[in-house]
Amino acid sequence: MGRQRVDGFKDRYFLIIARFVEKKNLFSALGAYRNYAQLLGVEASPLHLAGCGPLEPKIRDYIRTHDLKNVVLHGFVNEVQLAQILKGATYVVE
Numbered sequence: 001m002g003r004q005r006v007d008g009f010k011d012r013y014f015l016i017i018a019r020f021v022e023k024k025n026l027f028s029a030l031g032a033y034r035n036y037a038q039l040l041g042v043e044a045s046p047l048h049l050a051g052c053g054p055l056e057p058k059i060r061d062y063i064r065t066h067d068l069k070n071v072v073l074h075g076f077v078n079e080v081q082l083a084q085i086l087k088g089a090t091y092v093v094e
Contacts (some may be wrong), residue, residue, distance in 0.1 A: 002064060013046040013072075017082070020053030026029035027091065034066055046070040050077045050085055
């Protein structure tokens, strides 16, 4: 008997809204997500990141190096786009 998702939540995801700078500690969040994704495998909910900043190239490298296929980078989003992205999020970190 495996884990089952609650109806309506199978397409939900984690969302981080942040400027990509050191003080936001995004690499810690990515590391935690990596551990979570390794534990749940294909059942892991995706992680979406909305934002931009000087660490974006390093974040992209981390995602590629650790083969985090369920991480989606949205870049800078305006208020209308953010409202749409928020609708599908299960958990939000700002």
